[in-house]
Amino acid sequence: MDLVLSKESIDNIISVLDEDLLRAGADCALLVDRSGNLIVNRGDPATLDVVALAALSAANFGATAEIAKLIGEDDFALLFHKGKNENIHFSKVGKGFILITLFGKDVSLGLIRLNTARVTDTLIPILGGEQ
């Protein structure tokens, strides 16, 4: 159940997030696990409480999964909240992890979706594959 990541794995995750999300214009990209641990955070979260964001996102995802069950779905693969200036995109990475992307109004949701899908495919084997 427990997750141990080597420096090499962490570095790999960092470079995937930087290349596919930050360089595509995202302000921030975070990988968290579904019990609320913050695995990696990238970008400029100076004003952002990333530890709280990780805990709340995990809980939010868990609650949404329960809602999914109530309406006969397995789970929702992604969640998206649109703000006035900042948007937030959550997507499942395997069974145990969530990728959180923050981006502004001049970045398209389509691009973020596309890139998150690619990032997810790269991350799954790093995070233990069997997920």
Next chain:
Amino acid sequence: MSFIDLSKNEVQCKIVYYGPGRGGKTTNLLYLHQALTDSVRGKMVTIDTKGDRTLFFDFLPLALGQIQGLSIKIQLYTVPGQVMYNATRKLVLKGVDGIVFVADSLKVQKEKNVESLENLRQNLAEDNIDIKEIPLVLQYNKRDLGGSNIPILSVEELQEDLNKELQVSSFSGSALKGDGVFETLREISKGTVKYVSRKLLSR
């Protein structure tokens, strides 16, 4: 589930405060939040509260310093104690590494304590966790009411009801006054870090 980041030599663990409604779980976290310095604790998040009843959870992250070269990060959570919120309790329990069971010393809560502990046992079992395996500490809260005109359970009675079989560490306390709050946290953190590192070594 704990997470170990070898690039930072950091371990993150999740500790959940469990127990019957109004037993004092949230009060434990509030006390820690106001008693600890900024360098140790992060921001406390309380979501969904109705009056003083927790509807979802409270969250308080702590940085407890170094143990054997590993820096220890602990996330404290509380569950909603009210019986009807079991789905939420299960959610918060996901990936738990250690548990504080906050029992209410009020005599009228005698049954509620036992029910809540049984509910914990069941919820853990559903996640394939044996209550006898996971680090667990009991806190007998509201001891400050001893000597008032409110009838309370004796520590012996609480031990008999809750700890006869489990035989784990227990602390008398008053979350409201802060008595026993640190002792409880210290014991569960120690147990949890030990448990997590033992699991690691046996991998």
